[in-house]
Amino acid sequence: MGTCLASVVVFTAALAGAGPVKTFSPTFESQADLAPQGKVDKLVFGSMRRLSIRPANLCSDAVFVRRVYLDTIGTLPTADEARRFLGDQSPKKRQALVDRLLERREFADYWAMKWSDLLRIKAEFPINLWPNAAQAYHRWIHTAIRENQPYDRFVRELLTESGSNFRVPPVNFYRALQSHEPQAIAQAVALAWMGTRAEKWPKERLAGMAAFFAQIGYKATGEWKEEIVFFDPGKPALPAVFPDGTAAQVPPDTDPREVFADWLIAPQNPWFARNIVNRVWYWLLGRGIVHEPDDLRADNPPQIPELLAYLERELVASHYDLKHVYRLILNSKTYQLSSIPRTKNAKALAHFAYYPLRRLEAEVLIDALCQVTGTTEKYSSAIPEPFTFIPDEQRSITLADGSVGSSFLELFGRPPRDTGLESERNNRPAAAQSLHLLNSSHVERKIEQSAKLRELVQAADKPRDVVDGLYLTILSRFPTDDELKVVRGYAQSGSVERREVMIDLAWALMNSAEFLYRH
Amino acid sequence: MNIEHPSRLESHDRGTGEGLLSRREALRRGLCGAAGLLLADRLDAKTVSPAPAPKGKAKSVIQIWMWGGPSHLDTFDPKPEAGRDYCGPLDKPIATNVPGIRICELLPLLAKQADKYSIIRSMTHGSNAHETASYMVQTGRMPDRQVYPGVGAVVSLFKGYGAGYHGLIPPYIVLTEPQGRFSEAGFLGSRYKPFATGGDPGQKRFTVEGIVSADISDQRQHGRRELLQRLNTLESAMQGDAQLTAFEQAEKEAYNLILGDAGKVFDLSKEKDDLRERYGRNTFGQSCLVARRLVERGVPYVTINFKGWDTHKDNFRTMQQKLPQMDKGMATLFQDLAERKLLDTTIIWWSGEFGRTPRVQWEAPWNGGRGHYGNVFCAVLAGGGFKGGHVVGASDAKGEEVKERPVYPCDLIASMYEMLGIDPAARLPHPLGLEVHATPSAADGVKMGGRLREIM
Secondary structure: OHHHHHHHHHHHHHHHOOOOOOOOOOOOEEOOOOOOOOHHHHHHHHHHHHOOOOOOOEEOHHHHHHHHHHHHHOOOOOHHHHHHHHHOOOOOHHHHHHHHHHOOHHHHHHHHHHHHHHOOOOOOOOOOOOHHHHHHHHHHHHHHHHOOOOHHHHHHHHHHOOEEOOOOHHHHHHOOOOOOOHHHHHHHHHHHHHOOOHHHOOHHHHHHHHHHHOOEEEEEOOOOOOEEEEEOOOOOOOOOEOOOOOEOOOOOOOOHHHHHHHHHHOOOOOOHHHHHHHHHHHHHHOOOOOOOOOOOOOOOOOOOHHHHHHHHHHHHHOOOOHHHHHHHHHOOOOOOEOOOOOOOOOOOOOOOOOOOOEEOOHHHHHHHHHHHHOOOOOOEEOOOOOOEEOOOOOOHHHOOOOOOEOHHHHHOOOOOOOOOOHHHOOOOOEHHHHHHHHHOHHHHHHHHOOHHHHHHHHHOOOHHHHHHHHHHHHHOOOOOHHHHHHHHHHHHOOOOOHHHHHHHHHHHHHOOHHHHEEO | OOOEOOHHHHHOOOOOHHHHHHHHHHHHHHHHHHHHHHHHHHHHHHHOOOOOOOOOOOOEEEEEEEOOOOOOOOOOOOOHHHOHHHHOOOOOOEEOOOOOOEEOOOOHHHHOOHHHEEEEEEEOOOOOOHHHHHHHHHHOOOOOOOOOOOHHHHHHHHHOEOOOEOOOOOOEEEEOOOOOOOOOOHHHOHHHOOEEOOOOOOOOOOOOOOOOOOOOOHHHHHHHHHHHHHOOHHHHHOOOOHHHHHHHHHHHHHHHHHHOOHHHHHOHHHOOHHHHHHHOOOHHHHHHHHHHHHHHOOOOEEEEEEOOOOOOOOHHHHHHHHHHHHHHHHHHHHHHHHHOOOHHHEEEEEEOOOEEOOOOEOOOOOOOEOOEEOOOEEEEEEOOOOOOOOEEOEEOOOOOOEEEOOEOHHHHHHHHHHHHOOOOOOEEOOOOOOOEEOOOOHHHOOOOOOOOHHHO
8 A cells, every 4th residue: 555655646746747846854754654544544645646636745753743732732842752752762652642642631721722712711791701600611611621521412511501600610601602692592503513604594594493592591690690591481482493404393391402402412413523523623734624614514515525424433433532533633644744745736735735834823822932931921801800810820721711811812813702713713924923022022031031941051061952952942853953053153153142142042943933833 | 913914825725826826926025015015905905895985084093092981070071060079179170262161170281272172072872881881982883793893993994004004013003002801803803903012102212012122232133033034944944835925924024113214103212302291201191192103104093092090989089190191191192283284184082981970979988989981971082174172962960961962982983984084884894704884874773873963
C-alpha cells in the first residue's frame, strides 16, 4: 500500500504541474512515508488520489508536539515536555502523547471553553445568565468533559432537565438565550445540536419544532437571580413536528422536550452524530468536512461523504465516546500532515491536503505568553457590582464567564458569546494586534520583568544553552544553524547591550508567525 | 483597530488561481501601504454599499460618553424651583449667551458657548440598568436576539476604510479605555471595534498602547524589526501563504504607525501651552485636545470615555469636582473647533446612558446621592450641521417625566447619521445574511419621536 501510494504521489505531482517545488524543510517536515494509518487516512488520501491532489509531507516531531498540545489542550508544551518528546526514540511516541493529553485536566479546561462559547455562557448582557448560574453551568460542563460523559447523555440532560439555575446547572441551556420564545429556543437547539441554521428553514418546519419548547416555564424564587426552569403543562400544547417532517406523538402530561431529545439522540438521527463529528474535525483541522461546520443543509454537502459517515458510525459504535473520535483524528496521518502544501490544486484545503495555518485563539495566545514568561494576567468583570476579580494565577482558558475578560482577549477576537455561531470567534490578523504584540507596554513588561526568562539566562553554562532554552520554551524546538548564526550576529553587532540581546530574542520569537500560529 | 484584511485573503484555498491573484494584489498593497489597505477594504465595502446616501456635511463625530449617567438636573436641565430635595446646593443656574437657556452654575465656560450647541431635555428610554441603557443609547435598539453595533462601529463601516478614509490611524478611536458593558461592534464583528489608546493624555507623555512606546528607542525598534525579519523561518518555508501574507501586512501597517509620522497625532507637545492650559491639564481636557487633533486628520469617530458619573453617593461633591473639568474641556473644544472651521463638519455628541433620580437621596448610606434614571435625561448635540442655541423637548417641573417632545435614542442616532450622509435605513452586513438596518423602523416596534428636525 505504502509504495503504491508513494508512486501515485510522484505521478500526481507531475500531473498537477506543481510549480516550483519548495525545498524540504527538516524543521517543519518529516520524510516518513504516508502509508495510511487507518480508515481516516484511507478515505482522505483516497479522495486526494481521485482528484490528483498531492498531500503535504508529514510534519516533524517538533511541529507535532506543539500542534497536538495546542489542539488538544489549548496549552503550549513546556520546554521540558518538548525536549523529552523530541528525545524520545519510541516509534509509538505520537500515539502515546495523544493518550496522555486526552487525560490532562487542561483537556477539560479547553473544551469546556469551546462549549461555553457555543452555549453562550455569559453572566451579563445580552445573555444575562448572571454570575452564579454562569459558574454553575460551566462547572457542570467541565465535569462532564473531565468524566468523559457520553455525548448523547450530555445533550439529553441539557435538553430535558428542570429545576433551579443554581442547583441543576444544565437548565441554563434554556436561559442562555436572548429570547425565551419557543422559536428562538428551537433555533438555538438546531444550531447547537443539529449544526443547522433554522433561520433558513420554511416557517412551518420551524413552528413544528418550536412546539416542543412551547411548554417551558420560568419562575423566580426568593433568592437573588435564582430562576426555576420547568415543564409547565398549563401552557397550551401545540402540534409538534420533528424537523424531518414526522409528526410527534406527545402523550398527555409528558414534557415534549423529552420526546424531542429521544428523537434527536437516536442513532439513526441524520443530524445529531453528523454535527458533532464534523465539529470535532473542524476544531482539530481548521476546516469542516461540511463547511461552515454549523451550516449543515442539503445544498452544502460534505467534501468527503464517506469520511463523515465513517466518523458518525464510530461515534455511535463507541457509545458516543467523543474521546474516541479525537483519538481517531489525532492519530491519523491526515491530521499529522505538514502545513507546507505540496500542491497548487485549488481543492487542496477542502480535501485536507495540508494542515492549515490558524492564529492561536485569544485565550490560548495570552496563556502562552504568560507561560513562556512565567507571568500572570488580571481578569475582571465590571458588572454586576460588586465587581468580579479572578485570582492572578488562573489561566484564561479556564474562565467560566464570557463577561469576565480583558482588553487583550477583546483585541484578539474572543467570541462575544451572543449567538453560538462558530464564526463569532475572529482569528483574523489586524494591525492593532501587531501593535500590541510588537510594541505595547503590556507585552514588553511581560518580557522585561520575566523572572522565568532571567533564570533561564542565569542557569545556563554557555550562550548556546540560553538560545536553546528560549527556542524550546517559546517555539518548542531547537534552533537551526542558520538561526544560531543570526542570533550570534545580533549579539556581536555591538549596537545592543548584552542583557537586551536575550530580551530582544525572546521578543522576536514571540512575534514570529511560528509562535502566533498553529502550524 | 479596524485595519483588517478582506476575508478573501483569509480563507480562500491556498494555491488557487484566486490565491495567485490575491497574492499579487497583496504585493501591490504592500508596495503602496495605507492606500493599498484602503483598496483592500473597499472590496468589502462594495458588498454592503448602502442606498444612495442623503446629503450631509458632517465628516466626524466626537462622542463624549458620560459613563455612569450624569444627573440631568445638575448639568443641562437645572430645576432650582423644585427645591432643595431636587437640586441640592446647585440652586443658582446661570444664564447662557442664548437668551432663555440656563444651565448649571458649575458650567460657566459652556454658558458662553451655548450658541454652538443644542440641548435635548427629553431623552428617554426607560431603562435603569447600566448595560442595557448603554446599549440602547448607543445602538438605538431594544435588547433582542441580535446584538446591534454601536454608532461608532456603524460610522466606521460607512465612513472608514473603503468609504473615503485614508489614514493610518484607525477610523474609530476611544480615549482612553473602551466603554465596556456593551459590545461596540455587535454583529459587525471585531474589525469594527474601536482602537483604545490606553495611556493618559493628561500625563507628560501620552503613551498610546502599541504606537508610542515608553522606553524603546527608535534605533532599537529598527534593530528588533530586522532581527524579527531574519528569524522568520516559518515564513521562508511557506512563502506565498495567504494567511501569512495577511499577517505580514498587518505587521507592516503596525510599523508604519510605530515608526512613521502618523503616530505624531498623539504628541501633544506640538500644541501651544496656553491652549493645553485652556483645555485643562487633566485626562478629560487633554482627551478633548487629542480628539480635535484626530478629527483634524479626518478620523471619522472618536469617543472620549469620561468616567465617574455614577454618583450614588455624595453626588454634589463629585459635581463640584468633575463639572469644572468638563466645562473647561468641552467649552474649549467647541471654541477651538469653531476657530479652525472644523465645527461645521464635526458632530459633538454628549450623553450618558441615562440621567439620575431627580429627587436627592439624603439618607445614609447615600448621603446626598442620586440613583439611575432612564425616564428622562439630557443629551447635547453640536456641530456637523446641527443648529446651536436651541433646546429640544422638556422635562416636567421636577425633571421626572418627559413633558413634551420625547426623543428616543434612535431619533438622535438617525439624525446624526443623516447629518453624516449615512442613510439611516442603510442595510448592514449580517453574519447570517439577515436583513438589518442602521436604525430601526416603525415596523421594528421601537418607540420613536422622529428625527431632530428642530435643529437640523
